[in-house]
Amino acid sequence: xxxxxxxxxxxxxxxxxxxxxxxxxxxxxxxxxxxxxxxxxxxxxxxxxxxxxxxxxxxxxxxxxxxxxxxxxxxxxxxxxxxxxxxxxxxxxxxxxxxxxxxxxxxxxxxxxxxxxxxxxxxxxxxxxxxxxxxxxxxxxxxxxxxxxxxxxxxxxxxxxxxxxxxxxxxxxxxxxxxxxxxxxxxxxxxxxxxxxxxxxxxxxxxxxxxxxxxxxxxxxxxxxxxxxxxxxxxxxxxxxxxxxxxxxxxxxxxxxxxxxxxxxxxxxxxxxxxxxxxxxxxxxxxxxxxxxxxxxxxxxxxxxxxxxxxxxxxxxxxxxxxxxxxxxxxxxxxxxxxxxxxxxxxxxxxxxxxxxxxxxxxxxxx
Amino acid sequence: xxxxxxxxxxxxxxxxxxxxxxxxxxxxxxxxxxxxxxxxxxxxxxxxxxxxxxxxxxxxxxxxxxxxxxxxxxxxxxxxxxxxxxxxxxxxxxxxxxxxxxxxxxxxxxxxxxxxxxxxxxxxxxxxxxxxxxxxxxxxxxxxxxxxxxxxxxxxxxxxxxxxxxxxxxxxxxxxxxxxxxxxxxxxxxxxxxxxxxxxxxxxxxxxxxxxxxxxxxxxxxxxxxxxxxxxxxxxxxxxxxxxxxxxxxxxxxxxxxxxxxxxxxxxxxxxxxxxxxxxxxxxxxxxxxxxxxxxxxxxxxxxxxxxxxxxxxxxxxxxxxxxxxxxxxxxxxxxxxxxxx
Numbered sequence: 084x085x086x087x088x089x090x091x092x093x094x095x096x097x098x099x100x101x102x103x104x105x106x107x108x109x110x111x112x113x114x115x116x117x118x119x120x121x122x123x124x125x126x127x128x129x130x131x132x133x134x135x136x137x138x139x140x141x142x143x144x145x146x147x148x149x150x151x152x153x154x155x156x157x158x159x160x161x162x163x164x165x166x167x168x169x170x171x172x173x174x175x176x177x178x179x180x181x182x183x184x185x186x187x188x189x190x191x192x193x194x195x196x197x198x199x200x201x202x203x204x205x206x207x208x209x210x211x212x213x214x215x216x217x218x219x220x221x222x223x224x225x226x227x228x229x230x231x232x233x234x235x236x237x238x239x240x241x242x243x244x245x246x247x248x249x250x251x252x253x254x255x256x257x258x259x260x261x262x263x264x265x266x267x268x269x270x271x272x273x274x275x276x277x278x279x280x281x282x283x284x285x286x287x288x289x290x291x292x293x294x295x296x297x298x299x300x301x302x303x304x305x306x307x308x309x310x311x312x313x314x315x316x317x318x319x320x321x322x323x324x325x326x327x328x329x330x331x332x333x334x335x336x337x338x339x340x341x342x343x344x345x346x347x348x349x350x351x352x353x354x355x356x357x358x359x360x361x362x363x364x365x366x367x368x369x370x371x372x373x374x375x376x377x378x379x380x381x382x383x384x385x386x387x388x389x390x391x392x393x394x395x396x397x398x399x400x401x402x403x404x405x406x407x408x409x410x411x412x413x414x415x416x417x418x419x420x421x422x423x424x425x426x427x428x429x430x431x432x433x434x435x436x437x438x439x440x441x442x443x444x445x446x447x448x449x450x
Numbered sequence: 451x452x453x454x455x456x457x458x459x460x461x462x463x464x465x466x467x468x469x470x471x472x473x474x475x476x477x478x479x480x481x482x483x484x485x486x487x488x489x490x491x492x493x494x495x496x497x498x499x500x501x502x503x504x505x506x507x508x509x510x511x512x513x514x515x516x517x518x519x520x521x522x523x524x525x526x527x528x529x530x531x532x533x534x535x536x537x538x539x540x541x542x543x544x545x546x547x548x549x550x551x552x553x554x555x556x557x558x559x560x561x562x563x564x565x566x567x568x569x570x571x572x573x574x575x576x577x578x579x580x581x582x583x584x585x586x587x588x589x590x591x592x593x594x595x596x597x598x599x600x601x602x603x604x605x606x607x608x609x610x611x612x613x614x615x616x617x618x619x620x621x622x623x624x625x626x627x628x629x630x631x632x633x634x635x636x637x638x639x640x641x642x643x644x645x646x647x648x649x650x651x652x653x654x655x656x657x658x659x660x661x662x663x664x665x666x667x668x669x670x671x672x673x674x675x676x677x678x679x680x681x682x683x684x685x686x687x688x689x690x691x692x693x694x695x696x697x698x699x700x701x702x703x704x705x706x707x708x709x710x711x712x713x714x715x716x717x718x719x720x721x722x723x724x725x726x727x728x729x730x731x732x733x734x735x736x737x738x739x740x741x742x743x744x745x746x747x748x749x750x751x752x753x754x755x756x757x758x759x760x761x762x763x764x765x766x767x768x769x770x771x772x773x774x775x776x777x778x779x780x781x782x783x784x785x786x787x788x789x790x791x792x
Contacts, residue, residue, distance in 0.1 A: 146712035169715055172744040176711065180669075290537060294665060294728050298735070305669025306711065306739050373668075417712055422698055424670055424710030 123396045126389055130403040137410040141181040145417040146424070147173045180304040182312045183372050184410040184427075186319050187304070190368035192386075192405020193326045195379030196398050197361035200333035201354055203264040208380035209365035212271040212358060216278035217248025218369045222299060223282045227292045237299070237370040238315045245366035248274060249358050257351075302375035302428025304413045315367040322363030323402065329357050330395030337392065375428045377435035378409055381442070388442040408434065491628035496605050498586070500595035503603035508628050509582035513575055513602070515566055516588025518616070520549050521769035522623045523584060526632050529558040532578040534566030534588075539763035547760055548775035570594055576601060586622050587614050610703045616640075616679045616768035636770045644686035647777055651687065653788050658692040659684055660717055661724040662709070664736035671709045671742075673698060678705035680766045683773075684724065687784070692720045711741040721791045722784070723747040726756035726766075733757065752790040754783045 143154045149170055157174035160167070191209055198207040209215060221244020225231035231240060252274050256266040286293040332353040335343040340350040368375070382405045383397065390396045409427065412434045416425035496503045513532040514520040520533045535544040543550050544563040553560055564574035570590065575583070575598070583604040589611040590598070598604040605626050607614050614622075617637045624633020648654060661674040661681055674681050675698070676691060685691065694716045698707045709716065717723065723745060727733040733755065736742060747753055756762035761783075764776035 146710055147715060167744070169718065169744065172740055173712060173715075176739070176741045291729065295731065298665060298668065298732070301667045303668045306735075307668060308738060417710060420708075420710075422710060422713035422716060423708035424667075424712065426667060 123390065123393075123400075126396070127400050127403070130386075130400045130407070134403045134407040134410075137407040137414075138181055138185070140414050141184060141410040142174065142177050144414050145173065145177060146421050149174065176305075179307055179309045179312060180413060181410065182309065183307055184304050184413055185406045186312055186315060187368040187372045187375060188378060188406030188409030189323065189402045190319055190364040190405075191375060191378040191409070192382035192401040193323060193398055194361040194364040194368070195381075195405075196383040196386075196394065196401050197326055197329065197333070197357050197364075198379065199383050200337065200394055201264075201357045201361070202267050203337065204268055205384070206380070207268065208376075209361070209368075210271075210275065210374075210376070210379075211268055212361070213248040213252045213274040213278065214245045214362050214365040215369055215374045216275040216282075217362075218242070218245040218366050219296075219300065219374070220244055220248075220278040220282055222370075223285050223292060223296050226295050227285045227289050237311070238318060238367065241370035242318060242363070242366040245362045245369070246359060248278070249362040253355065253358060300373055301426055302373040302431075303426045304372055304409070305417075305424060305427070307372060311371045315371045318363055319367040322360050322367060325356065325360035326364060327398050327402070329353070329360060330393075330398050332357065333394035333398075334392075337394070373428070375409070375431055377431045377439075378405055381435035381439040382408060384442040385438050388445040408438075491625075491630065494625055494628070496603075496622065496626055497608075498595075498604075498606035499609050500590070500592050500606040501599055501604075503582075503599065503605050503626070505582060505603045505626055505628075509580075509603075509626070511578065511580045512582045512584060512627070513578055513580040515570065515583065515585035515590060516612075518587050518619060518767050518769045518772070519584040519623060520545065520561070521767070521771040522620050522633075522636070523627065524549055524552050524556075525636055525770035526624060526627050526629045528627055529553050529556065530561045530584075531580065532562045532564055532575065534570075535563035537567075539759035541760075546763065546772070548764065548771045551775075552771050572597055582626060584623055584626060586619050587612065613703065613705070615677065616682065620770070640768055640770060640773050641686070643773055643777065644683065647781060648686065648688040651781065651785065651788075654784065655688040657689050657721040657788055657791060658719065659689050659722045659724055660692050660695045660720045662717075663726060664739075664742060665728055665732040667708075668735075669711050669739065669741075671711065671714075673707045673709045675700045675705050675707060679768045680724070681705075683765060683768055689722070692717070694719060711739060714741045714745055717745045717747065720745070720747050722752045722754060722787045724754045724756075726762040728759075730757065750790050752787045754780075754787045756783075 142158070143149065143151060147170070149157070153170055154174055157168075157171040158178075160171050161175045161178065194209045194214075195207070198209060198211055199205055201207075202211065204211070218241035221240045222231070222237065224244075225240040252267065252270045255270040255274070256263070258266070282296070286296045332343075332348055335346045335348045336350060336353060338346075343350050343353070365379070382401050385408075386397055386401045386404050390400055409431065412430040413427045415434065416427050416430040419425055492508060493504060493506045496505070509528070512523050512528050512530045514523060514530050515534045520530050523530050533545060533549075536546055537544075539546065541547040541550055543560050545560070550560065562574075562578060564578075565571040568589070572594075580602040583598050583602050585598075586605050586607055588607065590606060595604055595606050603626075605622060608618065608622075620633050620637050621630070624630045624636070661678075661684070662671040663674075664671050666672055673695060676682070676685070676696070677700075681691060698709065698716070700707050725736075727736065737748070742748065756765060758779075761776060761779050764772040765780050767773075767776075
């Protein structure tokens, strides 16, 4: 995205410690101005509101119709561990998918912001640095050669695969002049292609691996367990904190590496840290629910159309909008094809596309 | 880059799902003096969805592709010279054990195997010099068919890949081999042995069932419907498809439908739940889903689980060789599950 000198100056001012002054008293200002604290807080509150609504919907709405009172009663029996009617089981089965939706949605959206910021490529998403392919390749290797099942200890395998892949991509992209956005994207694409061929080769020659991989590679919130959420939670939290803390660095990097360096940042170190945080987040999400597309790509754009380019707000608000989108997509998947279910990953694409188009149009209108 | 492998992966389970049967009855055996009468039955033309096969005279070198055709050919008196290698539920010869047993009993040489699936080893088939290729229950493409039919008359599926009724398949193969009467006897024989089993097990009568597979997409079950051989075999044993399950329409072009586990309530009144698994890991991840575990049939243990792939496969087929082989093994499993219904 083109950035004018004035916006750079404003951003530097804002970085200097007065974020409130930039936009709070100028609601009609162009969007490339930094977001003020008040407006940012309002947007964040709105995002949290949507997220709460999505959580309630995810617990209450599905193929099996229940009244809010029944849902509440079922949640209570679940907490107290008394009784177990079919309705209780239905509601209980929605708890892990809601929790996983929160984790995976936030992870993918935040990772998407990180990827787009680090590569300065608006089309970047968690797939672009080879993260998904790396996680999947590690899973397949574990299944084929180390007797790994599809349910247990995913994250311990997926995660090193993802992180290692990001490092390899980064090393490949870093020539003498450092990793440029284009080189990063190229290296990521090449490595992903190589890994996907490897996955295909292993999975197709080993039918047993193939069935396990296929089950895992279906991006879906359903049919997973709380254990899968618990397993990825620590990694997700570390990644999330690291990512949210990277807002300032991303803002500085957006000015170009020299400007960033002049602000006292080590661009290479910031990039590697950022990429690792993103890898951690994507790998957590992918290990827990399989690859889910579009959330990482679309959510940052949707949010950016409201917040403008300040990465601190962008990260924070994406972390609440991402899960909201994912949960609503999951609910839609339960409803539209009854008695079958549409896979969450399929719905995110269907739901994300119009939202993305809307966001892009909005962006152009105010640019 | 995510989509391509997933699409490829979906193809194989589709193959696994589409099981159906073929065959003639081992017990009945082929008409002993069939070879003279058989010659009167040629030439014969068999139409299929992919084109027509013109068989000029009684075939001797038969090659089979897909499910159940080797069974029926053997049962009708022709041991194939080559069969598509079986990779699921196979024995050490790359074939189904009941087919191997029948061929060994007869003292014939075991057929050569060749790689099949989506990438059929055409060169291997050429080397077998076939004069008939049987693939009525298979997934061969138009392209495959055109090549194969040049080589030897090829019998493909009547309408859709992996989709033919078990008795139609037997009749079709009987026609291609010039043994229509033996084929009819085989179909009748299967019906008779199933009826005999039903008579021996009055407790099966009227028990409702559903046949599902949960190893595909997480949170979903594949539901086999009437017309699928594995459902047909159970109705022939006297059981009934549960009414709520019966009302779920099949997906386009298949004998199955998808059921999200949120709708598991449709399985509440099922007496016996039938299912199969690729392995224990698949069983574990299917059954640990709470909505699966709470299905009343699962809770009380009236479940028939085929973890033995050979039993799973044989109970998905209705062929003259598979039915007698599997009944001995399958009946006790059903007995045990039915005993837990009340």
